[in-house]
Amino acid sequence: MFISNFISNHIRELLEFLKSTSFSKAVLIGVAISVPIIIGIVIDHLDIGLAICFGAFWCSPSDVSGNLKHKQIGIVFSTLLVILVSFIGGYLEISNYFLFPVLGVLTFCIAFISIYGFRASMVSFSGLLALVLSFSNTSETLEVYQYALWIGAGGLWYLIISTLWFYLNPKAYTEETLNEIFILTADFLDTRKKLIGEHPDRIKLQTQLIDLKIELTDLHDTFREILISYRKSSGKSNYQGKRLLIFIELVELLETAVANPVNYETMDVLFEIHPKFKIDFQKLLSEFSQQIRSFENCINYSKKIPSNKVLFDAIKSLELDISKLKNETKPEEYEQYLMLQNFLDYQKKQFEKLKKIKWLLGNPELTTDELVPADDLKRFVNTQDYNPKLILRSFSFRNTIFKHSLRLAITVMLGYGIGLYFDLQNPYWIILTIIIIMRPSYGLTKTRSKDRVIGTLIGAVIASALVIFVNNTYVYGALGVLSLTIAFSMVQKNYKASSTFVTLSVIFIYAILEPNIVKVIQFRVIDTVIGAILSFMAMRLLFPAWSFMEIGNSIKDGLKANTAFFNSLSKYFQEKGKVPLSLKVNRKEAFLQMSNLSSAFQRMAQEPKSKQNHIDSIYELVEINHSFLTALASLSSYIQNHKTTEATEEFKILSKKIEDNLYTVCSQLSTINFESKKINPNPLDFKSESDRVKLSIDNLTDDTILNTKNVHTHMEAHLIWEQMYWLFSLSEKMLKLTLRFKID
Template identity: 50%
Template structure:
């Protein structure tokens, strides 16, 4: 027993040590070091040469430009940092002349805040550039110029941005693949977790609803990671020419995407499987062992990094596959009709696992550095079709300038809250009113759930940081110690910003207090006002999400449904075209498949945001949940159909197949029409929808009966193909009908 506990302790220590090493090698930590160097060096040089004001300007410019340094293509990252530097120069120049009467200053501040925040309509990276501009605007209130003119100070701020860009470029030259490898590691681990949960789902005594909900969340994360990796690998190839490293990693990404989509395309009837496993004992353990081994190997690949010696071998997988294959062959040889259904289901499950094993072997082979002549690299033109680049057309600004746009409402909400925050801080003579503004622009997010979580984490983190700082200040009164602690806290804060915001807020508070401790003797007063300003800013942010043009989930969920239905319909039509075409063109099919997966993930994310909102704002939550579940089931069926026709030699598409696709598509069109015309008379709409669905059902049943009759009479060449496609079409038609009826209720 003691030995067992000792072994568990060793495992825990080993896991924690491995996580610590992963953290120290992460881009979050390296970027935090980069920011610390970028802000510290100018200040030290400014002190040494007695040009502290110039040092501070360079420090602020580097700090404000750093948010754009996020995952993505190297080219886009450099452009993002340059745009941030340019924006902060303009904002700093304007901010230098904001010494106005309070009643004039507050509206000007609101207008500038709205204008800068509104740039977020151009996408995620644009939102980070916008955030840099907001930081520059708020902190322009924190620094009064002594020796420099406003234009000189603004130019030095711009040079600070270029200084950070220089450091980012140097670091990329030193470690060009670090960011890509980190996202791959996370993707391996998430895929391993996804497949492990799939293995747990075949147990009869498990909580399947909870596990299926967790699968949907992981699928959203994986879809985001796949998109990030596509951008980093494909756009880099476009800008710097095709590299062997990017080509190989793109092939690895293709296998990971296929593993996820193969898993999704093989939905399991768990009730039927429980019955079969109860009659054929031992199979569940064998299958689960194989599924867990696949998951374990992906996890080991993730932890191996670039060390080829740590890649797992195939021996265990071969043993698991061989044993299951042998047992299924034995089952097939038993001449009993009651074994037929069990054999078919187990055989299908086995074939699905064989595909996963084969893709896993391919990943290990690619990571083992095969010779270039052994590879068949993906064509650049083909690959670029899978990258969704943001639209920077100025028309986007006009199109979003209305209350129908969530970004417009967020920019307006932020502007009004900043005006109120500055007014409160000035009228009640807070020590540092800009701290209130800083808290607002950091906490206030477009969604209620994220703003609420950030408000809570920010307040708790600030209180913890203030308490720790109070204890340290009470024991130590040394500026050099404060300087070291301030820099260390800054590194810790930036490295934890994306991982744990509460911890990041704690270290941000510590860094601010210690830096002020160097400049000002009354550090305890600083701690008090820091806490007070944070609480006021967090409270204003939270109240703003409730009262100022809130963007509740139920207001936009119909748009998410419509986008999901349209993507599914396009995928369905492309499946029909691929099945019917003589020339099999994979690109359109896979592009529409990718779009369907992305929109399904967006729908899941929208639902998760809706769940985090107040209960009074969760309209039709049961119907929404049902629609999300139906959307996932519909996508799984489409992916299954797509996978079959890509991997098998199929017969010519019959007229019945084409008619069935048309009927399913018509149901989806009517569902989209219902969602887009919510102002229509509901009773009339429901009656019309039900009548049209019944008409479609009767036509579909006729098609299905003709199709099935052709199978029974042997008029279809490939009976297995016909049965599989007929069952999938029936299931798709049933799901489309359910979504059609739900759309009229939501």
């Protein structure tokens, strides 16, 4: 049974991999670089075929999945850049004394393009590839300008086949991204289920939730750009409209899943008294995640959509059991009833969202009124600033990309110098390794250095064994293209495996040209190790960009986003009416900034211990910000989905207190020097109001329950005041933490 499950799981993973856009793009690159070479051999112009092949290969990194127009613009810019770089590189027949500064300046300028965002960084990478490989790929039959133009033709060739592939399968990336969102959302719900399990490790589970939330937020951002940009460029589309509505439900579903309308410690006590509720809620959450996971197979097969009956029966059963607590006379049991009823209420909202997704997956006909207005959508897309003034603003040692570009330029010059000094066979392999490995963050560079070396060694061993037993140039050519295709398809998912196949492809290609292949393998390993060591050492010693220098800004950005979300929510609760678009935009920004903050902290945690200044306090600030967003999500979900009573004067006063605390914390963060190791463990100027506010809120809740018999009013008072107290106590904790740091 175990073996059959193991085999079936791996077969399913393999089939999913073969259907993925990563694999299809890798095949596309394989075709783009193979066809020109084959045609070049047939027409006896291999030099032209190779130039077109290199052009297509160098421009392929800029083929970033997303909107077709943006993809095409990225490839066009890459093409222009590789033409320019190849033209300059071809005429760099100068002495090494002049070559080094020119190489350094060109590397810096090309790398600095990355200040314009991710797509620009891929264009930059294309230019760096062209610069490095221009040292090795000089044509004996073509003039430099001809060679550069044929390389440009290769870029346009790749643009044509990439565009054709998009039109042949325009839904591929949309469907794959949506499937990933389904699976990660199901994983998120599974993890949430474990939080109410038997003695859960909540710290570990909360960390897992944060990691999943980062992935989901990134996927949401990508998917939002695909759908919204598509509608902006092609008008209304029934298919895209349905996918957009499904996406909106998934975003709402995540917000409700992030929300925590109950206190886990209190619920632990309740579940000890009533263990049946814990089992029933876990079963309900499991069914939610299983159904969401099954949506992956329902996108184009509506008959596979699971029935609502199981969820409906489970919710009905829980409703009956919880209602029995309402009839108890003890006050504490009535409070337990309110708590469970609120928790069940959230699950009912999830059920409504699931039913809406199922309906949309059933391919219904949508009216114009059901589609989201295009003007509203624009506010949800983050637009990249391409103002030329950004170059001047970024030309500073406070800018991470500036320091990375300078660091990369110096390391590339050093690597090339070492290759020339020791008369290595292919010194450009060293600088190629450097530009592939080195990233702006220390943790990622360290990981890629290790994976690159290990992958190269594994690839060298496998290639050595194959070369001994196989001596056929056609087989080498086929294995080289196949290895390169696999390498490209795995570069995002498994960099170590990708490095293994890159090494295999390079060795097989050189085996066709170089009879002494053992020597090629030897130098490949040596050059890779040198490049990896230089990259790692440069990150430690050259203009290091340690995360503690920037973590304060990340915390402040996250706090500002949370503050804007809280203010929008408080205003909406007081004014009622239709949910304003600004509230949804602020919610999206809060989730995005929390994802960025978590990523910033993870980068810090990967750095040397000596560079992790105040990591415990910073971790606490990050956790509090996440808890703050959780409480906001709870309030937001409840207030938007229920008819609430008028905001009391006490609510307005407490909202003002929370707001004042948040602004004070923001002000404090602006003055903190995180590079200083000094802290004030007991700030004397902090006086907590937490106990007094808690007592006041308990009295307000009790008064509400005594003065009205309306259960929904009781549920509202219990949830809203509990969340408001939690928000207030979290704002106080942040204030106390920031007062501990030494203020300059």
